[in-house]
Amino acid sequence: MLDAVRILSILLDNAIEAALESKEPRLLVAYIKDADIERVIIENSTKVERVEIAPLFKENYTTKSGNRGQGLATVKRLIGHYPNVSLKTSSSDYTFTQELVLNKEEKDENIYFRG
Secondary structure, three states: OHHHHHHHHHHHHHHHHHHHHOOOOOEEEEEEEOOOEEEEEEEEEOOOOOOOOHHHHOOOOOOOOOOOOOHHHHHHHHHOOOOOEEEEEEEEOOEEEEEEEEEHHHHHHOOOOOO
């Protein structure tokens, strides 16, 4: 449960900060629960049309000032501990989207959400 909270707090913090830097700040958070899959979708506006995704998950990479750059690297590391959890990230048209997906079939020893 602690890992789920940490992952979501990093994703939400990043989304809020990015949205506030955009021309028209916008944040959407959705939780979708199906029979075997749970999803948390976090979508925010961005100041650039398209964010390059690959470097975002590298250690010490940051688009912000200061001693930062651990958030998404931490998310990647934490998700790596749970084979039933994945993160889909996309960016286009001044919108950045992260979809955290949990396949509940392997829930016994892994992270899960409560909704």
